[in-house]
Amino acid sequence: METVTVEHRKEARSELAWPVSVWLPEANRFFNGKSVNVSRGGVFISMPMTMPIRTGLEVEINFPRTMALARQKGQYARIKSGKVVRVERQTVLKGGAIGMAVQFAR
Numbered sequence: 001m002e003t004v005t006v007e008h009r010k011e012a013r014s015e016l017a018w019p020v021s022v023w024l025p026e027a028n029r030f031f032n033g034k035s036v037n038v039s040r041g042g043v044f045i046s047m048p049m050t051m052p053i054r055t056g057l058e059v060e061i062n063f064p065r066t067m068a069l070a071r072q073k074g075q076y077a078r079i080k081s082g083k084v085v086r087v088e089r090q091t092v093l094k095g096g097a098i099g100m101a102v103q104f105a106r
Contacts, residue, residue: 011039020045023060027052030062033097042082042104046097053100057084061102081105 016038021030022045033047043061047053063078070076081104088099 011041013037013039019064021062022047023062024051024053024057026057036099042085042102044099044101047100049096049098051098053084053087055084055087058082059084059102
């Protein structure tokens with residue numbers, strides 16, 4: 001039996017392991033995680049198992065910048081809003097984390 005994977009991505013993804021913090025309005029707090037890959041349209045993030053996340057939630061992702069880039073851009077972080085489109089709880093990621101795919105708001 002062969003498994004067929006349907007690809008829904010519209011943009012090419014780049015692997016990027018970068019610390020991020022995710023604001024979850026429902027919990028009224030930030031959760032720290034790490035990006036796994038990113039594209040112009042979204043990001044896949046490794047988050048702690050304790051994060052109460054589900055598909056459909058709106059989140060804000062804080063991508064911190066290096067000091068040099070912060071001086072150049074005038075901000076210490078890039079904040080992107082988006083919607084959680086997939087949560088991978090079945091496949092526990094390295095270090096006891098879950099995966100979460102976020103589609104950026106346009």
